[in-house]
Amino acid sequence: MAITGRNDGTAGPIRLGMVGGGKDAFIGAVHRIAARLDGKFELVAGALSSTPERALESGRALGLAEDRIYSDFTEMAKREARIRNGIEAVAIVTPNHVHYAAAREFLKRGIHVICDKPLTSNLADARKLVKAAENSDALFILTHNYTGYPLMRQAREMVAAGDLGEIRLVQVEYVQDWLTEHVENKQAEWRTDPARSGAGGATGDIGTHAFNLARFVSGLKVESLAADLQSFVPGRQVDDNGHVLLRYENGARGMLWCSQVAPGNENGLRLRIYGSKGGLEWGQENPNELWFTPFGEPKRLITRGGAGASEAGNRLTRVPPGHPEGYLEGFANVYSEAAAAIEAARAGQPAPAGTLYPTVQDGLEGVQFVDACVRSSSRNAAWVKFG
Amino acid sequence: MAITGRNDGTAGPIRLGMVGGGKDAFIGAVHRIAARLDGKFELVAGALSSTPERALESGRALGLAEDRIYSDFTEMAKREARIRNGIEAVAIVTPNHVHYAAAREFLKRGIHVICDKPLTSNLADARKLVKAAENSDALFILTHNYTGYPLMRQAREMVAAGDLGEIRLVQVEYVQDWLTEHVENKQAEWRTDPARSGAGGATGDIGTHAFNLARFVSGLKVESLAADLQSFVPGRQVDDNGHVLLRYENGARGMLWCSQVAPGNENGLRLRIYGSKGGLEWGQENPNELWFTPFGEPKRLITRGGAGASEAGNRLTRVPPGHPEGYLEGFANVYSEAAAAIEAARAGQPAPAGTLYPTVQDGLEGVQFVDACVRSSSRNAAWVKFG
Amino acid sequence: MAITGRNDGTAGPIRLGMVGGGKDAFIGAVHRIAARLDGKFELVAGALSSTPERALESGRALGLAEDRIYSDFTEMAKREARIRNGIEAVAIVTPNHVHYAAAREFLKRGIHVICDKPLTSNLADARKLVKAAENSDALFILTHNYTGYPLMRQAREMVAAGDLGEIRLVQVEYVQDWLTEHVENKQAEWRTDPARSGAGGATGDIGTHAFNLARFVSGLKVESLAADLQSFVPGRQVDDNGHVLLRYENGARGMLWCSQVAPGNENGLRLRIYGSKGGLEWGQENPNELWFTPFGEPKRLITRGGAGASEAGNRLTRVPPGHPEGYLEGFANVYSEAAAAIEAARAGQPAPAGTLYPTVQDGLEGVQFVDACVRSSSRNAAWVKFG
């Protein structure tokens, strides 16, 4: 089916709505900055909360017109699809269990969906959402934002070009410490509630990012995995730490560690990939540096936009090397890729060559990862076929 | 004189104009992203180039209304001051020699000025601009953007609180490599032309940043300096490297190194301050980390927004620790501080407590720094009284 | 049985012999420097090779008296035990499969044994060697040299003192790249020959170090493990990469990665341990720094001998902080601990309080680790009880 989305011939910034992301939400604010950074989107409508007063208050704080403030995403989808200059795209930034139901409403009305990860809180929903996206003429973009970092684009390109030789090893970890003790706040509450986050805790919240990034850069498919998950903090209903062994289809092997209970680690997403000819090492907390280690040669430090940086990453940078870009810029790159695809869709065109963003299929793989980890762990870390 | 600016009772985003920043300009694009990041400004007018076709083309590319696209900043100042919903603030992002003339036109019409550094290309202009700002009821904000980094706010606060004891030493450097060889491009061209950049090359372009940041964090005033400036690349008319000794009023001493010819350095602004009780170390290329070294205790790594981070910096952060913020976020913080002051001015109020941005006086000090360096160097690095 | 060793009432440096370590050997030279560094040992005899000419040539190069140069370690043990001023201790630095037979000969004659790791090339030998050591009145020291680093001593002490709270997580890795391709040299040859190195390749050569260091610092016992071992380089008969999941008796979990095929990694032994109250991070390649991360506080960098360094490590340092000590100093610390114990044994005394070195029991655990990894991996990474 051709991707066109709702096409009313308008130009100018892409009209964006948002589901979730009211007061005190974390990721909603991030999405809004990301959407704003490059001036490609304009937020014009929102169902920022399912509580009407809260939705209203949040919408006003963002300067939305009163009649574009909703507390019910279905109503929003219906009306926005109908009105002149209704939204062309929606950002879904709710807790995980709402993703599917919300996305469905917009997809079926041809409104492009930009959805936070993980795709859904369970595998059944994920499969239904894949179908919904396939049956829609709208785009579906999943904000695995770390794929937006320029040097991760370059890393992917280098692997694909064979700079590392045949890939043998993938070491990826995503390590935090904010759940080291029992925490009571909005963020902790839903992320540790299996009804809202899904069966995975750390595996779902950050393990999916690690899994996705390794997949994105290596290009490799996992064939099977064995996972040993733990809940270290008494009373916690989901895993707060996970150790995972990976076997890839090409014979490569990997380890994935995700944790929210490792004191001193703030947002330590680190990826190391090694092949028969060389390696790559990168850490999210200083994303402007990528180590390239060709076997038998000195290690080289490639900097974003600097000497040794390639077009695959440079097309997503805004400022010269040495002027650090960070998390928001990487996130905004997903939005800028989405914008390129949506603008092309306005004209019934495919996205420009090189446009790249995580898809609903990537989202499905993420949910499959969580599901496989939970199943493996419940069977004493037995190997589980992936996918 | 009360700061009020043009006050027509409007609400909503601050209406912003821009002088300079047309196609191929570097810093204009940065200002636009910075203005956009937090949603506080809306760009509605511009004299983006003094060449009419270029101004038009650039303005259209930014989506400006045709009648708000100018090629003459004086005309723009006059008309925008007159029309309903004219601009409330202007960003001046031209080469240095235009700053004074442009700023003057807006200041005298009550339009707030956000001006790139250095303040002017010569000391006479700088003094006149100070007067112009003093005589205006508009605000003047200088984008010494590195003062916008949250950890530089915290560093300033720690010094002021006495955490380092009496300050003895300031070591600051700003090191680049992009002018290691003769370069021909728009950026290099005007920055190495004394008629447009002023008498200082590296000293003016980046030395002023280093000088300002040391001043901002230490709170100390330089009493005298001795400078040894060089132009290493044949044919270059301004310094591309400067070595400066500093003596502060309180007896502290310092060294400042600025260079654009040190291969391997991209944008290496580094500040180290030591007192009788402890030290601080920070580097711009990884701005989310601040070392605090109390004498006789283990070194502590303070992270933006993390454990040990204080309110002075946290008020300017958007995302949790470990999610790196960079150059654009720091730059945007100057704009967000400006917005806070401008919004208060709309109501005839002073800026909220804690609002802090570089002023025209800081700009004057920067130009005095360049002037003193050039004079000292021409006298074989003799000591020159500062100010 | 009281530890006394051969005691002929002599004073002065400890008279040392060496088995293995002839020309072109790597670790023999390291042992000799380590023995010499603090002036506590004097090398006076050697069976440096089983090839007589090679033994002679190597012994002469080291300045040994001709009648103290042997090519048969049994002959050496017999004669040295008999002669006046014969050796008091022997360093065994042969390939692994010789360790047991050699150590036995010296132990039964009361000559202290300083033996390279892993203890033996198979579990049966390891058990016999434990017996032999238990039945001897001589000391047995295993050179798991990384336990000699001062900051590893401090880390162990901090964990034992509860500074990290209850230990939850152990992440340890030992990563190299020198076997990325097929290599032909003396070192590679025997280390990849199961008949000489044992059933483990990377697991035996470096995995045992990682395992031992985690054990040493954490104080925790592994209850079971699951290992996925690989031989990536065609034709290689032992593993060159191993991924291991660990479960500790106290409920803690861990991951261990050892590899000799990860380009860009020279000798990357890294240990991270996290508990309910804080964490520790350390890397062998810059061993003078230890990160301590108490939960909710800024990270602290403890330097060897510097502020925050404790007596447990300081007793093993020679130069002030900032004067880096490295691999040889760490190795020499095992020898200095051995010397302290041997000197005490001369007087029939126990080693001074605080003296600490890896024992034959640690060596047995290392061989058990390799054995468990190989068994688990052959059963598709099934969990295997440890010990």
Next chain:
Amino acid sequence: MAITGRNDGTAGPIRLGMVGGGKDAFIGAVHRIAARLDGKFELVAGALSSTPERALESGRALGLAEDRIYSDFTEMAKREARIRNGIEAVAIVTPNHVHYAAAREFLKRGIHVICDKPLTSNLADARKLVKAAENSDALFILTHNYTGYPLMRQAREMVAAGDLGEIRLVQVEYVQDWLTEHVENKQAEWRTDPARSGAGGATGDIGTHAFNLARFVSGLKVESLAADLQSFVPGRQVDDNGHVLLRYENGARGMLWCSQVAPGNENGLRLRIYGSKGGLEWGQENPNELWFTPFGEPKRLITRGGAGASEAGNRLTRVPPGHPEGYLEGFANVYSEAAAAIEAARAGQPAPAGTLYPTVQDGLEGVQFVDACVRSSSRNAAWVKFG
């Protein structure tokens, strides 16, 4: 004059004496370990203290024969020159003011001198010592130990080979914090006493190291300098901080900072050199890494003994890359170079090609550096011709 030294036809380790270095001395112990590390020297005599009881106690603790323990270095020189198997070389490790008088006695008797830095406590002594060395048939080695680091050898070779192009900039600093407050101990006492240390405090103690290392690596001669010295701690009689501008004969410029009052810095000797084609960056606290930054290419990390390491450094390494070598190994390299030269001298031969160690001439330059700094600073940091 041919360098032969006392040559009595003996072989075996070089017989070494020591002047200074008794109990509680710091650098004497370092010299002894350095001499011992590679097994080339044997300490057989000492005038470890001028206090007889202390000399005796210290000599016994080191296992010296009673009749080789002296308390008067002249007596030691006389007797050792006379007796069979007397010392061939002497290490002078006293406070600075004793260097000249002691060295003279040994030099004139053909005993090689290995002397700690700075050469002397004043310029007159330095000049006399140069003469004494020139008139002797013995060798004179100055332990500017940082030139012994393998990667500093490689750096020197790379500069000489033109890998950096024409050198433009030298940035060197040596920063400590141990004198941040008033300290009372043996080390602090004599190092801050101008009668014993000389007119320079930090400049003499560590500034000379920084100056020498920059000279060693760059190969450049300073033409003039301007120095601003301070004594921050009340009552201190010598400088504890120095800021120095350098002008080199080839037109290159430099900055040198030495300090003993910068909290958080333990032994921060850092060297950065930039030329028209590239740069080098190195820090002593992690001496196994050298950054090479060819202009326009990614930064390369050269590791000691690793990929990209060259023969100039590799000949001075003992263990493979990733096994860190540190301060003692670097110091020992000066001794091993001295040993190579002394062994050659035994045979009346010149030192083997490539043998390299700091000479009495380097020592003179160091004292000239201190003298020039003090003179410049007393004249308000005026430029002073060097040499």
